[in-house]
Amino acid sequence: MATNKAVLRPRSLRRPVLTVAVGVSAALASSGALAQEAAKDTDSAEDLGVAEYKDYTADSNPYTSKGAPYKARVSADDRLTRPIAELPQTLSVLTETQIKESGYTDLARILDAQPGITVGTGENGNAFGDRYIIRGQEARSDVFVDGLRDPGMTTRESFAVDQIEIAKGPNSTFAGRGTAGGAVNLITKQASTDYSFTKASVGVGTDGFVRATADVNMPVSDTLAVRANALYAYTEIPNREPADRKRKGLAVSATFKPVDTFSLTLDYYGLRAKDNPDLGDYLLGDATVGERKPVKTPVYAQKQDFQKSDVDVFTGRLNWQLSDNIRLTNRMRYGMSDNGYVVTGARGVTTSVNDPNGAYDSFSLSTHQGWQDVKYFANQANLHIESEMLGGENDLIIGAEFTDHKVRNGLYANVNTGAFNCRTGTGAGTAFNAFCGLGPDGQAVDNLNTLLGREITKDRWDQDWHMKTVSAYIMDTIDLTSRLTVFGGIRLDHFMFDLGLQAADLTVTRYDFSDSFWNGHLGATYKIGDVGMIYASAATSADVNCGESDVGTSAGYGGCLVLDGQISGTKPERSVNLETGTKFNLFEDRLLLTAAVFQITKDDVFEAAGSGYVPDGTGNTGKNRVRGFEIGVAGNLTPAWSMQGAITVLKAKILKSVANPLNEGKTLSNFANFQAQFQSRYQFTDDFAMGFAIKHKGKRYGGQPDTAPAFTTLPDNSYVYGQPVPAYTVGDFFAEYKFNKNLDFRLNVNNVTNERYYIAVYRSGSFLYRGDARQVVGTLNAKF
Structure with missing residues (x-):
């Protein structure tokens, strides 16, 4: 059948060609083509009468x-x-404009607002960096930058980001191991020889907030361009000083394009993030009758506490148009990150009757610490072959990837030189044996933030994790008719793993094994008229034994499952996503409406050794399922009214647990059944715009990944979960005024009603991470 060009988009529109990138996929060629396309449409943009759209230029x-x-x-x-709008999957995308207007800058706070995603704490005693759960599945190692995995538990920032792409549902065909619930891909900014600009922003606000960024693109010649992005940011955590956050960042890229068919890019990304973190409040009450509730706690972070990430990444990208229909792209990356933390936790206690002050309610302080050094190399090559088959467009991709990830985890030697000030436990003595944050009068003790008197030095390593992976894949998208398109992909990954564990006496135990696994993805779309389509897809993922780099042999957290002294003999955890949905692309490509229903079934789940399961030689003894639907919107309802948001309704169920059969039928830990988010912006005049955002997350319960939260069975055979995170709804506001084409001002008020809300809880209830209190920030933006 002949191709219907009125229905199928020309390839020049489907894949804009980009010249170079600050950390952007080399698989794309010049953004100049898109800029020229935008310039051709200047008159139509002017007809919109909206300043935002008049400014759709090459630096957008x-x-x-x-x-x-x-x-x-x-x-x-x-x-x-x-x-x-034509992909057979759920892909939520946050654009640079939407991110900036939201007022959030760290990835953890950006993703916390997104339906289908919850933020986790540093489980298993590990408080490293960012941790995410997508559709109920652990995703802390499933963060990518321009399509390459970004390993390590680092802090991530948005100053050099063009957009954030969240693929929901198993995604191993594209991403390799892991990605049971989806993957997060950060798309970084791009350079071009086609234009020159300088942009700068300075923001100041409450709680000592200061943020300054610069973005400069400079063509050195017709064939060479350089772009640089720089960041300095500091803020106290609202209403929780002396806890604070500090960021410094630099991203530099140079591209060489001697001819239209070839470009080479070299870039560097560096971030220095250091926090004095606040682990928030804690839960108190009788878990057996469902009476656990948050306790409002004074700030107990110690002056010496820190959580830091030092990141340095170097990337090379080659883009070569071999012929009219064949392209070769290659990305090569070497990265390093040094991460570490020493932080203070709190736990509700009633002091001993033997305390010199008598028994009283307080909270005791504890120490949590660790460091992590990451080094990694990755190379990904793709051959893109375009053709016409069966009268339609055919896009074939043959790819190969090699990754070498090394993560060494270790400890700090921390000596608390402060004097104990309370007694806990039931001992007969009266000597103080603990640090308490509240005195007998119920008030915060003097010098609470220096009570422990920490002296910290870096100590030995205890886990040396190393995984090499060789991957090959083939993907094909083909138009069988003018309305029916099919996508198919298959991937083979072979990995070689090694783990060293160093004990306190410096003896080292090593484990190693290797294995291979396949994954596939099949989807089909059918166009409805000129603006809509329906789709169905099936996709798989595989989580391998020892897949998480930060937890050693804690199998329940993604570490190694050791059976009879060996880590071989296990099967990968298998996830299958079945999804069907519809998308409507309205108002000349300016508004996208989506809806999808899906089911993720995860089988062969690792359950921790010693949990009581009957060994069968594999340890793959669990199974769970998540069902749900998601409705989304992104774009413009009118020329002046922009919006982005989604509603997700989920239901999780443990289908099998040999380790604890009583878990069967329960929900998953760290899982919210209902989530919603909506951000809206209205351009009242050419110069003035105003908007708001609202996010809601339902109640969740802390616990170990891939299994049920701790629960108590009541006499009537009902049950209550023990570590709840209350549901919350938080609203934000922003307004913008444009003085002229080169200068504008934005006001952000985040958490307008100053809600006290919580984003995550540690499985014991001793960490209950607070969301940020109200903060007001004004930002002046200049463009030259």
Whole structure:
């Protein structure tokens, strides 16, 4: 059948070609083509009468739809060869404009607002960096930058980001191991020889907030361009000083494009993040009758506490158009990060009757610490072959990838030189044996933030994790008719793993094994008229034994499952996602409506050794399932009204647990059944715009990944979960005023009603991470 060009988008529109990137996928060629395309449409943009859209220029995010700053048109991963509105999967995209107007800058706070994602604490005693759960599945190691995995538990920032792409549902065909619930891909900013600009922003606000950024693109010649992004940011955590956050960042990229068919890019990304972190409140009450509730706690973070990430990443990208229909792209990356933390936790206690002050309610302080050094190398090559088959467009991709990830975890030697000030436990003596944050009068003790008197030095390593992976894949998207398109992909991963454990006496135990696994993805779309389509897809993922780099042999947290002294003999954890949905791309590509229903079944789940399961030689003794639906919107309802948001309704169920059969039928830990988010912006005049955002998360319960939260069975055979995170709803506000084409001002008020809310809880209830209190920030933006 002949191709219907009125229905199928020309390839020049489906995959914009980008010249170079600050950490952007080399698989895309020049953004200049898109800029020229935008310039051709200047008159139509002017007709909108909206300043935001008049400014759709070459330095804007090249992936968005013109006239719709909250709507991404295409993915930056050019293995997704069709526009987002035509993909047979759920892909939520946060554009640069939407991120900036939200007022959030760290990835953890950006993703916390997104339906289908919850934020976790540092479980298993590990408080490293960012931790995410997507559709109920652990995803802390499933963060990518321009399509390459970003290993290690680091802090991540958005100052050099064009957009954030969240693929929901198992995704191992694209991403390799892991990605049972999905993956997060950060798309970094891009350079071009086609234009020159300088942008700078300075923000100041309450709680000592200061943030300054600069973005400079400079063509050195017709064939060479350089772009640099820089960041300095500091803020106290609202209403929780002396806890604070500090960020310094630099991203520099140079691209060489001697001819239109070839480009080479070299870039560097560096971030220095250091926090004095606040682990928030804690839960108190009788868990057996469901009376655990948050206790409002004074700030107990110690002056010497810290959580830091020092990140340095070097990337090379080659893009070579071998012929009219064949392209070769290659990305090579070497990265290092040094991460570490010494933080203070709190736990509710009633002091001993033998305390010199008598028994009284207080909270005791504890220490949590560790360091992590990460080194990694990755190379990914893709051959893109375009053709016409059966009368339709055919996009074939043959790819190979090699990764070498090394993560060494260790300890700090921490000596608390402060004097104990209370007694806990039931001992007969009256000597103080603990640090308490509240005195007998119920008030915070004097010098609470220096009570422990920490002296900290870096100590030995205790876990040396190393995984090499060789991967090969093939993907094909083909139009069988003018309305029916099929996507298919298959991937083989072979990995070689080694783990060293060093004990306190410096003896080292080593484990190693190797294995291979397959994954596949099959999807089909059918166009309805000129603006809609329906789709169905099936995709798989595989989580391998020892897949998480930070937890040693804690199998219940993604560490190694050791059976009879060996870590071989296990099968990968298998996830299968079945999804069907619809997408409508309205108002000349300016508004996208989506809806999907899905089911993720995870089988062969690792259950920790010693948990009581009957060994069968594999340890793959668990199974769980998540069902749900998601409705989303992104783009412009009118030329002046932008919006982005989604509603997700989920239900999780433990289907099998040999380790604890009583878990069967229960929900998953760290899992919210209902989540919603909506951000809206209205351009009242050419110069003035105003907007708001609202996010809601349902009640969750802390616990170990891939299993049920701790619970108590009541006499009537009902049950209550023990570590609840209350549901919350938080609203934000922003307004913008444009003085002229080069200068504008934005006011952000986040958490307008100053809600006390919580984003995550540690499984014991001793950490209950607070969301940020109200903060007001004004930002002046200049462009030259």
